[in-house]
Amino acid sequence: MAFDKTLPSNSTKIRNYPTVLTDNFAAIEEGDLTLVHWQVNFIERNAVPGAPPPANDPTRQDDTMILFSKQDSGGETELFFLDDRSPANNTQITENGALGSIATQISMDSFTFDSGTTTFNENNVINAHGAFASNGTATYVNACTVARASTGRYNVTFSAARANTNYSVTANANDNTGNSRACKIGSLTVNGFQIHVVNGDGSSRDAGCYFMVVGGF
Numbered sequence: 001m002a003f004d005k006t007l008p009s010n011s012t013k014i015r016n017y018p019t020v021l022t023d024n025f026a027a028i029e030e031g032d033l034t035l036v037h038w039q040v041n042f043i044e045r046n047a048v049p050g051a052p053p054p055a056n057d058p059t060r061q062d063d064t065m066i067l068f069s070k071q072d073s074g075g076e077t078e079l080f081f082l083d084d085r086s087p088a089n090n091t092q093i094t095e096n097g098a099l100g101s102i103a104t105q106i107s108m109d110s111f112t113f114d115s116g117t118t119t120f121n122e123n124n125v126i127n128a129h130g131a132f133a134s135n136g137t138a139t140y141v142n143a144c145t146v147a148r149a150s151t152g153r154y155n156v157t158f159s160a161a162r163a164n165t166n167y168s169v170t171a172n173a174n175d176n177t178g179n180s181r182a183c184k185i186g187s188l189t190v191n192g193f194q195i196h197v198v199n200g201d202g203s204s205r206d207a208g209c210y211f212m213v214v215g216g217f
Contacts (some may be wrong), residue, residue: 001020001024001030002027002032002034003024003028003032007021008021011215012205041102042068042069044077045069046071046073057080060082060083060088062088066082071155076095076096077094078092078095080092080093084123085189093102115184125215126213127167127213127215127217128140128142128144128213129213130142130144130146130156130210131152131174131208131209131211132209133208134206135206136148137156139208143158143160144156144158144159149202150199152206153197153204154197156192158189162217163190164216165216166216168215169185169213170211171209171210172207174210180199180200181198181207182197182198182200183201190216
């Protein structure tokens with residue numbers, strides 16, 4: 001039903017009140033397009049006497065998404081939503097004038113910067129990277145593992161297979177001896193690739209490396 005903020009008026013007959021009120025209540029509950037809010041004001045739940053714990057969060061309800069405001073860990077008023085999962089996900093939407101928060105995970109199809117003339121997706125970001133010592137022991141790795149296959153050859157295996165082999169690898173040998181070393185990339189599959197470290201004369205040489213991967217999705 002349509003929402004009419006002018007009803008009931010002082011001249012509305014009492015016998016018409018039920019119809020007028022139920023029409024407006026239905027428009028509010030059903031989000032009828034005739035109901036247009038100038039703004040929505042959320043009081044921070046920390047300021048509400050007796051707001052239910054824990055941490056002044058609302059109580060989850062099946063088939064319901066709850067939008068509310070409360071203080072974050074820094075004591076500032078921010079926007080949150082609570083979903084209907086059990087246990088519910090309590091997600092912070094804003095932090096200090098920015099969308100999201102340092103604890104909020106964001107899922108997206110793509111993103112743009114500034115004027116939006118260029119759109120980026122999962123093929124435009126580093127999706128695996130790491131470093132390893134000359135014996136193949138990982139110094140750190142993200143979304144992959146490393147193992148030494150033979151002299152100068154190191155197999156990098158993705159934690160999750162790529163959709164295709166349209167990915168690029170950049171690798172640099174950790175060379176602090178003054179020797180000329182280079183990294184060759186080969187054996188690309190959806191499951192991983194090999195880094196081959198060679199000396200200036202083309203001979204294989206064990207050496208630690210740093211690497212990163214872009215694309216493949």
